[in-house]
Amino acid sequence: MPGLEDLYREIILDHYRTPRNRGELDPPAISAEGYNPLCGDEIRVFISVENGVVSDVRFNGSGCSISQSSTSMMTTAIKGKTVAEVRKIVRRFKHMMTLDEEGDTSPVDESLNLGDLEALQGVVKFPVRIKCATLGWNTLLDALNASPHP
16 A cells, blocks of 8 residues: 555654644643653653643654654644543554553553554554654653643
């Protein structure tokens, strides 16, 4: 499917060239930092949760097109979602990337539509790049786990 691969490549490049939700949030937003020592990618995620809903999310950092575009796509996918919905999206994305968390036996909602995030599915063909694609997601989980919100 060369046409589909081209479309996916364009989606990734679009998010890399014009990242969504780039920037920082002031406290009381929670933030976490992630670093991939294999390639030097760095991500910092800022998240505001109000009444159990992600009211705003931002990120900054530097790295390859995969880490930056994946994090940009992540921010658009989770804004306005409940924390429980965000955790389901993270679980579904990481499952797509074939990275089920060790010891996590919660079911994966295979019917959950990931939209543009599915453009990153081709990364699984390059195992070394999976860490690039999931860096922002793991950093998001770190921020959520540091949050006083369930």
